[in-house]
Amino acid sequence: MPRGLLQLVFIIMVNGFICATTTSAQTPRESKKVLILFAHEAQQSAQIIAEQAIRSTLIKGTPDQLEIYSEYLDAARTPIDSFEKDIVSLLRRKYEDKKLDLILAFNTPALKLVLNNRSVLFPRTPIVFMILEQRNLAELHLGSNVTGIWAESNYRSNLDLALQLQPETKRVVVISGVGQWDNYFRAAVKEDFQPYEGKLEFEYLTGLTVSELQKALSNLPPHTIVSFISSAQDKARNNTGNLEVLRQICPVSNSPVYGATDAQLGLGIVGGRLTSFERLGIVAGEISARILAGEKPEEIPPYGVPGIAMFDSRELRRWGISEQSLPAGSIIRFKDPSIWQLYKWHIAGILALLALQTSLITILLIQRKQRRLAKESLAKLNAELERRIVSRTAALDAKTSELETFAYSVAHDLKAPLRGIDGYSRLLLEDHFTSLNVEGRSFLQTIHSSVEEMSQLIDDLLAYSRLERRDFNPDHIELAPLISRLVAQKNRESIESNVDFVVDVNGSSVVADANGLMQSLGNYIDNAIKFTRKVPRPRIEIGAKEMESTCLLWVKDNGIGFDPKYGDRIFDIFQRLNQPEDYPGTGVGLAIVRKAVERMGGRAWAEGKPMEGATFYLEIPKSNGATLTNE
Amino acid sequence: MNEDLNPILIVEDRATDIDLTKRAFAKRHLLNPIQVARDGEEALAYMDRWRAGEPLPVFILLDLRLPKISGLEVLRELKKHSTYSSIPVIVLTTSAEDRDVAEAYKLGCNSYILKPVEFNKFIEVASQIEVYWCALNTTPTT
Numbered sequence: 001m002p003r004g005l006l007q008l009v010f011i012i013m014v015n016g017f018i019c020a021t022t023t024s025a026q027t028p029r030e031s032k033k034v035l036i037l038f039a040h041e042a043q044q045s046a047q048i049i050a051e052q053a054i055r056s057t058l059i060k061g062t063p064d065q066l067e068i069y070s071e072y073l074d075a076a077r078t079p080i081d082s083f084e085k086d087i088v089s090l091l092r093r094k095y096e097d098k099k100l101d102l103i104l105a106f107n108t109p110a111l112k113l114v115l116n117n118r119s120v121l122f123p124r125t126p127i128v129f130m131i132l133e134q135r136n137l138a139e140l141h142l143g144s145n146v147t148g149i150w151a152e153s154n155y156r157s158n159l160d161l162a163l164q165l166q167p168e169t170k171r172v173v174v175i176s177g178v179g180q181w182d183n184y185f186r187a188a189v190k191e192d193f194q195p196y197e198g199k200l201e202f203e204y205l206t207g208l209t210v211s212e213l214q215k216a217l218s219n220l221p222p223h224t225i226v227s228f229i230s231s232a233q234d235k236a237r238n239n240t241g242n243l244e245v246l247r248q249i250c251p252v253s254n255s256p257v258y259g260a261t262d263a264q265l266g267l268g269i270v271g272g273r274l275t276s277f278e279r280l281g282i283v284a285g286e287i288s289a290r291i292l293a294g295e296k297p298e299e300i301p302p303y304g305v306p307g308i309a310m311f312d313s314r315e316l317r318r319w320g321i322s323e324q325s326l327p328a329g330s331i332i333r334f335k336d337p338s339i340w341q342l343y344k345w346h347i348a349g350i351l352a353l354l355a356l357q358t359s360l361i362t363i364l365l366i367q368r369k370q371r372r373l374a375k376e377s378l379a380k381l382n383a384e385l386e387r388r389i390v391s392r393t394a395a396l397d398a399k400t401s402e403l404e405t406f407a408y409s410v411a412h413d414l415k416a417p418l419r420g421i422d423g424y425s426r427l428l429l430e431d432h433f434t435s436l437n438v439e440g441r442s443f444l445q446t447i448h449s450s451v452e453e454m455s456q457l458i459d460d461l462l463a464y465s466r467l468e469r470r471d472f473n474p475d476h477i478e479l480a481p482l483i484s485r486l487v488a489q490k491n492r493e494s495i496e497s498n499v500d501f502v503v504d505v506n507g508s509s510v511v512a513d514a515n516g517l518m519q520s521l522g523n524y525i526d527n528a529i530k531f532t533r534k535v536p537r538p539r540i541e542i543g544a545k546e547m548e549s550t551c552l553l554w555v556k557d558n559g560i561g562f563d564p565k566y567g568d569r570i571f572d573i574f575q576r577l578n579q580p581e582d583y584p585g586t587g588v589g590l591a592i593v594r595k596a597v598e599r600m601g602g603r604a605w606a607e608g609k610p611m612e613g614a615t616f617y618l619e620i621p622k623s624n625g626a627t628l629t630n631e
Numbered sequence: 632m633n634e635d636l637n638p639i640l641i642v643e644d645r646a647t648d649i650d651l652t653k654r655a656f657a658k659r660h661l662l663n664p665i666q667v668a669r670d671g672e673e674a675l676a677y678m679d680r681w682r683a684g685e686p687l688p689v690f691i692l693l694d695l696r697l698p699k700i701s702g703l704e705v706l707r708e709l710k711k712h713s714t715y716s717s718i719p720v721i722v723l724t725t726s727a728e729d730r731d732v733a734e735a736y737k738l739g740c741n742s743y744i745l746k747p748v749e750f751n752k753f754i755e756v757a758s759q760i761e762v763y764w765c766a767l768n769t770t771p772t773t
Contacts, residue, residue, distance in 0.1 A: 404728075415725045415746070415748050416645055416647070416648060416725065417647075418748045419647070419648065419651065419746065419747075419748045419750070419753070420645075420647040420648075420651070422748055422749050422750050423647070423651040423654075423750040423753065424647075424651075425750075426749075426750035426751065427654065427750070448749075451748060451749070452748075452749060455748035455749070459727075462727065466728075466729075
């Protein structure tokens with residue numbers, strides 16, 4: 001074979017393989033098909049419970065796509081024997097093409113149907129059955145590829161349980177119908193109860209209508225229990241149905257009714273060791289899933305599923321049966337929801353809110369504590385500060401007192417020699433007048449005026465320093481009388497001057513230190529008198545005006561005035577603008593005014609022009625440190 | 632000087648002030664004999680002399696700043712005494728301190744006069760004192 005051809009073949013082969021693989025991977029796996037054949041009508045409660053359990057278990061347990069078909073034979077109401085062949089033919093035609101993977105037969109009539117027609121009805125399809133009575137298997141030939149479960153007979157264990165819960169029971173009333181299955185079950189029950197014959201009194205109410213049952217059950221003697229078996233059909237041929245019968249008779253019964261299946265729970269039965277259709281459905285579903293997954297039915301031999309102790313909480317309460325006396329593992333349904341179950345979100349919400357509040361309160365408490373600690377340390381610091389202030393103030397007071405003593409000494413000690421100088425120069429002038437020439441007399445006169453000046457200076461300095469030390473005593477002062485007193489005093493002191501005083505204070509009053517105010521105005525007036533001495537018609541105006549928050553006072557004269565550029569300097573201590581020969585003075589007077597007014601929180605200033613007079617102002621606040629405490 | 636008249640007691644440490652005071656009184660023709668105490672101790676010693684029978688002064692001129700015992704102490708002792716408390720005490724001092732004025736009056740001084748520097752004014756003051764305390768004022772007889 002030429003080399004190129006070989007290559008081609010290889011390529012085709014490889015490609016073909018790849019294509020084949022791809023194709024098989026792309027083909028979806030076929031879904032599994034399951035038929036559930038139910039013996040009874042579609043709406044039978046037990047069947048509904050079982051079907052739901054089967055379907056959900058199958059779906060959960062099978063990874064493949066599932067197609068589940070259900071058929072209902074309604075065999076209890078219409079026995080199927082006479083038209084079995086028609087049903088078989090219908091099912092065969094209906095499901096021939098589906099290629100069923102599994103058949104589930106629920107209850108004996110259904111199982112019987114598929115087993116009897118195994119040769120025509122999908123002979124190779126595995127069968128899983130689910131029946132209520134193991135003894136029914138005796139009359140059936142299962143054959144190969146078949147497995148299943150049955151409900152373990154529980155009439156006797158049910159009665160055992162009832163007697164355990166109500167040991168004082170003397171009588172058992174057994175209710176059953178007269179339908180085909182009713183008869184079957186009654187027979188089975190009678191067999192089961194055989195060992196109790198003689199120990200308990202049994203009464204069989206068979207085939208009674210609902211109203212007859214109601215009447216009978218409402219008149220039962222004490223220590224009776226009712227065992228409900230089935231009531232598919234009564235003697236009047238009513239197919240009321242087990243559940244409906246129970247629904248109507250339980251409420252009127254004066255004795256507890258024990259039932260048979262979990263489908264009946266909730267209709268008024270106490271409960272018992274019940275056949276659980278839910279459980280049966282789950283188990284059958286699990287077995288089916290295993291077979292669909294590949295297990296052979298032969299590997300799973302048929303077995304019985306035991307009943308489950310189940311109770312209705314409301315009925316237990318009605319008949320005074322304590323939950324504690326129930327066997328371990330019992331299922332209790334229809335429990336009143338607890339407060340927790342009813343309100344768990346409310347409770348959780350409230351708890352969360354409480355927790356939140358608690359944490360908020362905790363935070364607040366912590367903050368409060370921190371604040372308190374801060375406050376305490378602040379108080380400590382304040383106390384420490386206070387202590388220091390007290391000790392420093394004491395030191396300062398001592399210093400001030402020392403200074404006072406010093407000033408006092410100055411006054412005393414400086415003035416005493418002055419007095420000597422003046423006294424003796426005066427005595428010299430008076431007593432030895434004739435021994436002195438004109439020049440000598442003039443010298444003595446100069447000594448005298450020097451002494452006078454020095455004495456005045458000392459007095460002014462003392463007054464200035466006294467201002468610092470004197471307590472500040474605010475008082476309510478009417479200006480008019482104060483000024484007229486001052487004017488009178490000044491007139492008296494300077495008799496030679498002919499000043500014309502004009503006072504207009506508009507009835508103003510101030511809150512101020514009386515001594516300080518008196519001294520300040522007095523000094524202003526002294527000043528005005530001094531600087532008007534040389535004008536022809538001296539005139540001094542004293543005025544006052546109450547402003548919004550201050551009181552303005554002024555002393556205006558028509559004296560020699562001053563250069564405005566010195567307006568501020570004239571308030572400085574020892575500051576003079578004129579020759580002492582012309583206008584004697586110490587230069588302390590206005591400094592005293594400024595200091596006194598500043599101590600009252602006010603201010604002092606002056607306006608003037610040379611030869612055009614001057615105005616001296618005082619401005620005193622109406623209320624500040626000077627607020628009266630006794631008003 | 633008339634020995635029959637009751638004396639005037641000057642309590643003063645400065646010699647010039649004592650001399651000037653005497654001269655001032657002399658210029659006003661005051662005839663009472665002048666007694667002098669140069670310090671507080673000497674002033675208080677007069678109390679023993681009075682007890683011994685010496686005549687009481689018409690008034691006492693008391694300076695505040697004195698050696699040994701202060702003028703205010705002397706004032707306190709005098710005014711505590713049952714008999715001597717009626718002797719007028721005129722505080723004659725350089726101190727214009729409010730504190731001193733207040734304290735002196737509290738202790739019972741009869742007058743508080745600032746000692747003028749100018750001799751003429753001093754004579755004026757001496758004259759006023761003489762007129763008031765020797766001529767106008769009446770004290771209990773002892």
